[in-house]
Amino acid sequence: MSNPVLENIRTRRVIREMTDEPVDPHHLEQILEAARWSPTGGNQRPNRFVVIDDPELQRLIRLVAPGMFQHAPILILICVDFAIFHHQLDPEDDPLYPIDVGKAAQTMALAAHSLGLSTGPVTSFNKAAVKKILNLPEQVxxxxxxxxxHKAPQTQFAMRGAQRIRWQDLCYRNRYETWDR
Ligand SMILES: Cc1cc2nc3c(=O)[nH]c(=O)nc-3n(C[C@H](O)[C@H](O)[C@H](O)COP(=O)(O)O)c2cc1C
Structure with a gap:
């Protein structure tokens, strides 16, 4: 692939071991700015982003986040503010918000990768405990x-699933008919 956007998509990896090197504040702002451009269901924009760079708060979060192997200088917590949905569609009937969260996460991951930074998503954590640690309002x-x-020189936790799979193995034409294999 010679297209730089496609190359950025192809070469991004989830990184689970990072160095202590701080993230340039300008780069952090660019990543957060990228999230602003992520599409959102019904243009409702329920996502809220909490940046955590306090080492003590990060330590407490890691205690309740078994899926967080990283000791990253920056954590960006993507939240959904359910107050947004008042007087509008019931999010439980039409749950677009998890799609918004995924889109924002990938948009920021690709922005970070394009700036020479590494990222890793973590969903395995105790939500109630994180709410308490970060003083999140009830509806958030x-x-x-x-x-x-920044990626550590040697990473042990890499899972390189996508490299073993061809796109043809995941895709179908029309009525779930197999692609030419
Ligand atoms: C919705 C979602 C939740 C994830 N949660 C975690 C997690 O809690 N901990 C973790 O180490 N990786 C997590 N991952 C990362 C996946 O395991 C990772 O995308 C997969 O191993 C493929 O890695 P790659 O993107 O580098 O190819 C999550 C990914 C997604 C999309």
């Missing part, structure tokens, strides 16, 4: 941590 639900930092 924590959904996904994006760990942001």
């Amino acid at each position: 639900i924590p959904c996904l941590f994006l760990c942001v930092g």
